[in-house]
Amino acid sequence: MNVTRIVTTRIKKYNVTEPILVEEVLKDLADYKNAVYAALNRLTAEGLIVNYAKGIYYRPKNSRFGQIGIDKRKLIEKKYIKRDNTTIGYITGPQVWNEWGMTTQMSNRIWIAQNIRQKRVDANLNVVLIKAKGEIKNSNIKALQFLDVIEQIEKIQDANKEDVIKKIIAIYREKLEVYDRIATFEEVKKYTKKVQVLFGLVVESADIKDEYFYALLKYLKEDVQNGKKIIVDVNPIVFNNNRTWGNGYALAQKYC
Numbered sequence: 095m096n097v098t099r100i101v102t103t104r105i106k107k108y109n110v111t112e113p114i115l116v117e118e119v120l121k122d123l124a125d126y127k128n129a130v131y132a133a134l135n136r137l138t139a140e141g142l143i144v145n146y147a148k149g150i151y152y153r154p155k156n157s158r159f160g161q162i163g164i165d166k167r168k169l170i171e172k173k174y175i176k177r178d179n180t181t182i183g184y185i186t187g188p189q190v191w192n193e194w195g196m197t198t199q200m201s202n203r204i205w206i207a208q209n210i211r212q213k214r215v216d217a218n219l220n221v222v223l224i225k226a227k228g229e230i231k232n233s234n235i236k237a238l239q240f241l242d243v244i245e246q247i248e249k250i251q252d253a254n255k256e257d258v259i260k261k262i263i264a265i266y267r268e269k270l271e272v273y274d275r276i277a278t279f280e281e282v283k284k285y286t287k288k289v290q291v292l293f294g295l296v297v298e299s300a301d302i303k304d305e306y307f308y309a310l311l312k313y314l315k316e317d318v319q320n321g322k323k324i325i326v327d328v329n330p331i332v333f334n335n336n337r338t339w340g341n342g343y344a345l346a347q348k349y350c
Contacts (some may be wrong), residue, residue: 295336
């Protein structure tokens with residue numbers, strides 16, 4: 095087997111500046127790992143590829159202004175969001191707030207949720223990795239993003255909380271598909287009680303005319319009304335003065 099020829103053929107299939115991960119090149123060649131690395135070193139020496147970081151290469155592109163480096167947007171996607179058509183993470187935080195019209199502010203760091211144990215920062219790519227509340231699947235990304243926004247509402251800068259809630263209600267009613275709405279009921283169980291209360295209020299305010307959703311809401315409401323009451327510091331008028339979720343509005347005197 096001519097490993098060098100196979101590796102060279104694979105490398106040439108990549109677009110210039112596109113990230114090339116070693117594990118992609120090693121596919122079906124695990125028994126020839128040393129030969130693969132030798133081939134990569136040779137191609138680097140020849141200038142066909144550039145070693146960006148450990149395990150990461152790219153085909154360089156020359157312009158009249160000099161060499162164009164690796165496509166960091168695609169590198170972020172490959173490293174942290176999708177690999178081999180499998181979703182391993184999703185965008186959350188400021189970028190979602192901005193895309194959903196909740197703030198005009200943009201963070202210089204991208205927040206990505208993954209199934210990790212604790213928060214990490216990739217300073218080179220300006221990525222903040224946070225722990226996802228639910229198991230990440232292709233089918234539940236929109237639901238997790240939606241619930242994250244509710245959880246992160248206090249962190250949204252330059253935004254009125256009540257205006258954000260109104261937009262969240264409108265998004266749930268008008269933008270989420272039926273299967274996304276159903277997924278939110280499954281995933282919300284993994285969030286805090288406060289998020290569950292806010293979510294319940296949002297869904298009731300969205301007024302989805304469906305018996306199945308009414309049943310799901312009923313079971314969620316029974317769960318959150320057990321134990322300690324949750325104070326939701328949001329003007330109840332946003333929820334049509336709904337106080338049926340054991341949400342402690344009576345304790346928030348400034349809204350009484």
